[in-house]
Amino acid sequence: TPSTLLKETTMLTVEQIAAAQQAQLNTLFGLSAKAVESAEKVIELNLQASKALLADSADYTKSLLSAKDAQEFLKVQTGFVQPLAEKSAAYGRHLYDIAAGANAEFTQAAEAQTASAQKQFASAVEAAVKNVPQGGEAAVAAVKNAMAGANSAFEQVQKVVKQATEMAESNFKAVTATATKAAKAK
Secondary structure, three states, rough: OHHHHHHHHHHHHHHHHHHHHHHHHHHHHHHHHHHHHHHHHHHHHHHHHHHHHHHHHHHHHHHOOOOOOOOOOOOOHHHHHHHHHHHHHHHHHHHHHHHHHHHHHHHHHHHHHHHHHHHHHHHHHHHHOOOOOOOOOHHHHHHHHHHHHHHHHHHHHHHHHHHHHHHHHHHHHHHHHHHHOOOOOO
């Protein structure tokens, strides 16, 4: 009967909504754990960098104080700059790696959620199309065309974002390499 069919469809929809909400909660908890893990990595990196800087500063100060003349004083200063620049570049690379890893996880989760939402929407449209009365084919075609256009536009945006991310990563690596080479040259 129609009322039984309506109840079954409604139950299925409620179950689908509950499943979708559970999946979103799982994703949220997973991303929250990844954010905390990334924050822990940044804190650990900062602690290591701070300890190394303190140790280097103590050595540097001792060397400066033990310099016998201006030439040796200058030599100590110059000798401190290059390793500091290299360590700074390494710190930047590690920080970038942590951020890039977290970004990749978030991007992957967002893409999965979007794909799931697109699939659910397409299923809903297909289910609705089955119940369209005679003469509603034009409206169905318009909805399907709009959906295809939206999917295509979204895919293009994803491509552009990926290209921009890859370009930014490439530029970051080039700048870091150049800075490291410049520090070594000095």
